[in-house]
Amino acid sequence: MTTTARPAPIGVARALAELGRATIHGLGWGVLVAPMAPSGAVLAAFIGGLGGCLIGAKLGRTRLRTSAVVAGAILSIAIVALLRVSLTHGSMLAAVLGPVGALRFAGMLTALATAAIGSAAMRAGSTRRAIFGVLELTLVAVAFAQLFIPHRHGAINRPFYLADWIIALGWDPTWLFLFMGGTATVFGLVLLLREQRFGRAVLNLGVIALLLAMIVVATPMFGMPPPPNGGGGLGLRPDQADGKDGKTGHRGGGGSSASELEFRNKYNTGGSRVPVAVVLFHDDYSPPSGVYYFRQGAFSQYNGRKLVVSGRQDIDDDLIPYFPTRLIEIENAPPSNDNRGPLETTVALMAEHTQPFALEAPVELEPLENPSPNRFRRVYRVTSGVLTADYTSMLDGRLGSPDWSKEQWAHYTEAPPDPRYTELGAEIAAALPDRLASNPIAKAFAITGWLGREGIYSLRNEHSGAEDPTASFLFGDRTGYCVHFSHAATYLMRGLGLPARVATGYAVSESARQGGSSLLLSGAASHAWPEVYIDGYGWVVMDVYPERALDPPEPPMDADLQRLLGELARGASPLPLSATDLPKLMELARRLTWTAGSWLFALLGGLFLVLYVVKMWRRLAPSWASAADLPRVLYRAELDRIGEVAIRRKPGESRESFANRIRERLPSFAPLTTAHVASAYGGHEPEPHQLRDEAAGVRRDICDSFPLWKRFFGVITPWSWLRSK
Numbered sequence: 001m002t003t004t005a006r007p008a009p010i011g012v013a014r015a016l017a018e019l020g021r022a023t024i025h026g027l028g029w030g031v032l033v034a035p036m037a038p039s040g041a042v043l044a045a046f047i048g049g050l051g052g053c054l055i056g057a058k059l060g061r062t063r064l065r066t067s068a069v070v071a072g073a074i075l076s077i078a079i080v081a082l083l084r085v086s087l088t089h090g091s092m093l094a095a096v097l098g099p100v101g102a103l104r105f106a107g108m109l110t111a112l113a114t115a116a117i118g119s120a121a122m123r124a125g126s127t128r129r130a131i132f133g134v135l136e137l138t139l140v141a142v143a144f145a146q147l148f149i150p151h152r153h154g155a156i157n158r159p160f161y162l163a164d165w166i167i168a169l170g171w172d173p174t175w176l177f178l179f180m181g182g183t184a185t186v187f188g189l190v191l192l193l194r195e196q197r198f199g200r201a202v203l204n205l206g207v208i209a210l211l212l213a214m215i216v217v218a219t220p221m222f223g224m225p226p227p228p229n230g231g232g233g234l235g236l237r238p239d240q241a242d243g244k245d246g247k248t249g250h251r252g253g254g255g256s257s258a259s260e261l262e263f264r265n266k267y268n269t270g271g272s273r274v275p276v277a278v279v280l281f282h283d284d285y286s287p288p289s290g291v292y293y294f295r296q297g298a299f300s301q302y303n304g305r306k307l308v309v310s311g312r313q314d315i316d317d318d319l320i321p322y323f324p325t326r327l328i329e330i331e332n333a334p335p336s337n338d339n340r341g342p343l344e345t346t347v348a349l350m351a352e353h354t355q356p357f358a359l360e361a362p363v364e365l366e367p368l369e370n371p372s373p374n375r376f377r378r379v380y381r382v383t384s385g386v387l388t389a390d391y392t393s394m395l396d397g398r399l400g401s402p403d404w405s406k407e408q409w410a411h412y413t414e415a416p417p418d419p420r421y422t423e424l425g426a427e428i429a430a431a432l433p434d435r436l437a438s439n440p441i442a443k444a445f446a447i448t449g450w451l452g453r454e455g456i457y458s459l460r461n462e463h464s465g466a467e468d469p470t471a472s473f474l475f476g477d478r479t480g481y482c483v484h485f486s487h488a489a490t491y492l493m494r495g496l497g498l499p500a501r502v503a504t505g506y507a508v509s510e511s512a513r514q515g516g517s518s519l520l521l522s523g524a525a526s527h528a529w530p531e532v533y534i535d536g537y538g539w540v541v542m543d544v545y546p547e548r549a550l551d552p553p554e555p556p557m558d559a560d561l562q563r564l565l566g567e568l569a570r571g572a573s574p575l576p577l578s579a580t581d582l583p584k585l586m587e588l589a590r591r592l593t594w595t596a597g598s599w600l601f602a603l604l605g606g607l608f609l610v611l612y613v614v615k616m617w618r619r620l621a622p623s624w625a626s627a628a629d630l631p632r633v634l635y636r637a638e639l640d641r642i643g644e645v646a647i648r649r650k651p652g653e654s655r656e657s658f659a660n661r662i663r664e665r666l667p668s669f670a671p672l673t674t675a676h677v678a679s680a681y682g683g684h685e686p687e688p689h690q691l692r693d694e695a696a697g698v699r700r701d702i703c704d705s706f707p708l709w710k711r712f713f714g715v716i717t718p719w720s721w722l723r724s725k
Contacts, residue, residue, distance in 0.1 A: 056123025518566025644714025668697030
């Protein structure tokens with residue numbers, strides 16, 4: 001008889017691979033929990049994922065059906081969810097620990113249980129079906145990707161604990177994240193591979209290393225992967241949606257080109273928080289409206305359904321038509337006077353745009369050298385004529401320009417033939433006080449104020465299919481976004497003979513500067529607004545501010561990211577590598593070494609802890625084992641003790657032959673082996689007290705045959721049990 005009914009324990013290489021896999025599981029769950037829970041729950045998730053993976057490996061070798069494992073996992077997670085609710089709602093735990101303590105304990109318990117159950121189910125399934133192995137890889141990929149998603153989406157200052165010290169040295173943290181991503185990919189794939197053969201693992205590792213080497217070589221040639229452009233909209237950027245996928249800006253709009261605005265019923269705001277540009281103010285400036293308007297395009301020609309870009313050369317010639325290669329001046333920019341003053345700004349674009357934009361009315365534009373080509377697409381300086389007069393002073397102004405021809409006047413006052421626009425405009429103007437009843441500028445303010453009170457802001461509406469979407473909005477439920485409001489205001493103003501147009505660009509509240517000199521623009525700031533022309537002021541923003549909204553407001557951009565990108569746009573960092581950077585390189589190497597060493601020390605510490613826990617569990621298992629399992633667990637425990645003094649079974653050697661070979665030094669081990677084999681084959685069930693006496697005899701033989709120092713080192717070696725077989 002050379003074999004037993006029970007399979008031999010796994011070998012050293014396989015055990016280490018299993019521990020590595022369990023560690024990856026634990027790290028994955030810890031990273032997933034990190035954004036949602038305190039550090040205690042993160043540690044609990046790590047322990048749960050690690051332990052669950054080890055349990056799942058053993059569970060997968062049982063006869064329990066895969067469907068039962070999955071169903072049990074789902075049921076267990078549901079029970080955990082119910083338990084969390086009971087612990088945090090009027091339970092005794094809350095009375096003992098307090099509300100905060102109860103929440104923390106419940107969070108830790110939930111993280112521990114969920115990670116353990118999820119890892120156990122995935123690992124048990126992966127030992128049987130390849131699809132569960134894919135789930136394991138997905139867990140690792142999602143976990144590590146979650147760390148760097150904010151960075152990938154333009155938040156280059158995140159994650160803070162990794163990026164802060166890199167940025168402080170004047171370096172771009174993207175390179176570090178590229179290295180970390182590659183390293184995580186290597187470890188994740190190698191440790192989660194189903195192949196256990198050494199040669200196949202080396203081959204897989206070589207292929208992965210080759211792919212990473214290609215990435216490292218190609219990155220300096222083609223640049224770092226750029227962040228996505230975020231929510232498009234209003235024709236501001238050339239790579240926006242064409243109307244089929246719904247990827248448009250949060251403030252409304254989107255279009256197939258920069259020449260027209262599209263009315264849509266529903267918008268997907270995904271990616272709208274991605275930064276698209278940063279603006280540096282060379283001087284302090286507070287706009288009278290409290291909002292910075294960066295105009296890029298204008299729509300003034302009525303085409304029978306909506307306003308589009310005019311094809312005439314003498315219309316809307318106050319815009320910047322293209323990205324220049326030298327200093328250019330805008331011919332019809334408003335003059336500097338008591339109403340407008342000059343203000344310089346620097347614009348650094350992180351996404352391609354169809355044409356330049358500038359704060360309000362641009363006067364001149366000059367291209368600048370790009371301080372960070374890996375971060376910015378282009379950089380330029382603009383001098384703008386910004387509005388300095390308050391809106392009350394405009395009431396004494398005169399609409400239109402005395403230099404306009406009749407054709408230009410007709411162009412800016414052309415309205416839809418629907419008489420309801422004129423009738424509603426007149427009705428709104430009739431509500432003005434007698435002293436303002438004939439004031440055209442007061443009528444414009446009255447129209448925007450009325451729309452703000454009566455309209456409802458929402459990205460979801462039902463107007464795009466109408467022959468006149470603006471009429472469907474204005475004379476219907478008045479629910480829409482900026483394209484609807486700006487068109488409605490422009491048509492109402494034109495119905496009263498006021499020269500008006502729709503402008504597009506970015507609108508950001510002054511408070512978003514947060515006391516700094518830089519302002520970060522994202523796709524969420526894409527906006528369309530109405531404008532009227534006032535002699536001596538130029539085109540003046542007459543925006544509509546809806547008092548009611550069905551969509552939640554966008555939170556402000558990250559202040560740290562705004563300052564950081566502002567510094568990058570100034571050329572403060574990252575710095576080019578030179579001979580003077582040796583101290584920085586040494587500091588970077590020191591920090592990298594410290595960080596890597598800390599992680600390695602933590603991982604090794606966790607690995608040693610797991611090895612010790614398993615070793616103690618195998619050693620103490622006979623204390624609570626049942627009578628049926630006692631022969632096996634006692635034999636395993638004494639086999640571990642024998643392995644601690646470097647006596648192990650040879651490959652291919654049966655248990656009986658091994659016991660006979662060491663009989664001279666450890667005679668008590670032979671009866672224990674016979675009892676174990678007999679129990680495994682169902683020959684007879686030895687008496688528990690007899691088995692324990694035989695095990696005690698093995699321990700006495702070890703003490704008599706081996707010196708104390710050798711037994712001591714065997715006990716403190718955490719991996720000694722891995723070679724027991």
